[in-house]
Amino acid sequence: MKTLFSTLLFTLCITAQAQITSTFDSDADGWTFLNSTVTLNPNHSTSGGNPAGFISATYSSNISLSTQNWIAPAKFLGSQILRSMDMNLRFDLQQSQAGTSSNVNGDVRIESGSTIIVYSLPTKPAVAPLWSSYSLKLDETQGWRVGSTTGPFATRTQIIAILSNITAIEIRGTYASNAAYTSGIDNVILEQRTLSPSPTIASFAPTSGEPGTVLTITGTNFDTTPTSNEVYFGSIAGTITSASATQLSVTIPIGASHGPITVINKTTGTSKRSEKPFNPTFTEGGRIIPASFKPRFDILLGTTPGNDLNGLVTADLDGDGWNDLLVTESLPATVSIFRNLGSGGNLSAASFAPKILLASSGAGNGLFTFDLDGDGKLDVVSTNASSFTTYRNTSTPGNLSFEPVELWPNPIVGITSDVVDVDGDGRLDLIGQHYNGSVAGDFWIALNISSPGNIEFGASITYFGGSLLDAGSGVTSGDLDNDGSQT
Secondary structure (H helix, E strand, C coil): CCCCCCCCCCCCCCCCCCCEEECCCCCCCCCEEEECCEEECCEEECCCCCCCCEEEEEEEECCCCCCEEEECCHHHCECCHHHHCCCEEEEEEEECCCCCCCCCCCCEEEEECCEEEEECCCCCCEECCCCEEEEEECCCCCCCEECCCCCCECCHHHHHHHHHCECEEEEECCCCCEEEEEEEEEEEEECCCCCCCCCEEEEEECCEECCCCEEEEEEECCCCCHHHEEEEECCEECEEEEECCCEEEEECCCCCCCEEEEEEECCCCEEEEEEEEEEECCCCCCCCCHHHCCCCCCCCCCCCCCCCEEEEEEECCCCCCCCEEEEEECCCCEEEEECECCCCCCCCHHHECCCEEEECCCCCCCCEEECCCCCCCCEEEEECCCEEEEECECCECCECCECCCEEEECCCCEEEEEEECCCCCCCCEEEEEECCCCCCCCEEEECECCECCECCECCCEECCHHHHCCCCCCCCCCCCCCCCCCC
C-alpha cells in the first residue's frame, strides 16, 4: 500500500526566553558528573559558591583519564543556534588541590553527535575556597578546535553546525591526580540574545482591489517610519504612504499577484505573511478566452547539449516595479536572470535585457525569491545538489547585482522544497528533501539566523527520519489547524 501524503505538525514556537542558567542556589539543577564510566550525583551546598550555592564532586582524579567531566542537563541542549551563536558560555570552577594539567580532549566540549568542538582553558581553576570565572565566545574567534586540542581551529560553519543541534556540553573537572579530589562548579550560563518581535497581521482591507487602491493592514510590530517597512503583493512591493506600530497604508502596485501579503520590518529584519490571500482585480476582468493571451515569444537559454530548465520564477528583483524573469539551467548550473526593461506594451524578447548569470546553482530543482535577511529586497534561493544556495540581493532600480553565492550544506543530495517561517521568529527557513525519498532522513530544515545585510543559516537538521517520512515527492506548508503556525 502506498501512502498518498503525510502531514507533519510543527509545534516549534518563539517565546520570550532569558539566559539558560544553572546557579545551583537550591539544587544540582540536573547536572551530573561522569567519572570515567560511572555517573556521580553531585553534592549540593547552599553556601560557599560564587556566591550562594554550588555543586561539587569528590572522587579519585586521574589526569590521564579523558572523561572526568561535568555533564550539562537537557535545557542546555538542542538547537541553540539563533539565540546563542556569537554569545558566550560562562561558568565558574574551583578545585581542591592546585593542578594545571591539560588534556587532549579539551577542558570544554560541545558535541553534536560525532562532531565535537573543544577548548583548553589557558588558566586552570583556582583552589577552593576561591573561584575562577570563565567566558567563552561561541564563534570562530574564540579558538575552538575540532575533535581535540590538536585538531584544526573550528570555522564559523562548523560552530554553526554544532549549535544547530547540541547533544552534549561537558566541562572538565580534573586538573590534578589525587585520591580524594574535589571539583566544584557554579553559575553556568549559556547566553541568549533577545529576539526582536516580528510583525503580525490581524487583517487587511480591502481583500481585493485594482492597482492604485489604498489597502490598510492592521497588526503589530510595524516600524513607524514608512520607508522602514516593505509590503509585497507576491513579488511586487507596494508604496507605503503611512505607518504606525499597528497600521500600514499601502498602495496596491501594478503587477500585484494573488496570494499572501508579506510585511517586512526592515529595522528588525523580520517579516510576516498573511494567513489569507489578497486577490488583485483589473478593469474588464472576469473572463478568459483565447484572445486574452498575446502571441508567444521565446527567450534563448544556454545552448549546451543536455541543458534543462529546472525552475522558472517572476519577481521584481531591482525594485523598479517590473517583474523580471529567473530560470535555473542545468548546463552550466546557473540561475539566469533577464531584467525587465519596463517598456510595457506587447512583450517580446526585446522587452528584457541580456541575461546575467548567478553561478554555482541550478543543478537541482527549486527556485525561490524571498527576502531572507529582512532588508526589503528579494533574495534568490536555489539548490546545488548537496547544498542550499543563496544570493543576497544588492540591486537598485535599473541595476541588478548580487553578492557571491553562499552554500548551506544538505545532509544528503537533495532539492529546495519550500521557504517558510517554520519556527515563527519572523525569518524564513529552508526546507529540503531527497530527490526521491529512497534514503532515510529525506526531509530537513535549515533555520534562518540572518540579520539585515547578512544572510546566514543554521545546519540542515533531519527531524523525522526515513521510518516516519519516506519516499516523499514534494513538500508544501500551510496552517491546517488554524493555530498560526505552519504544518
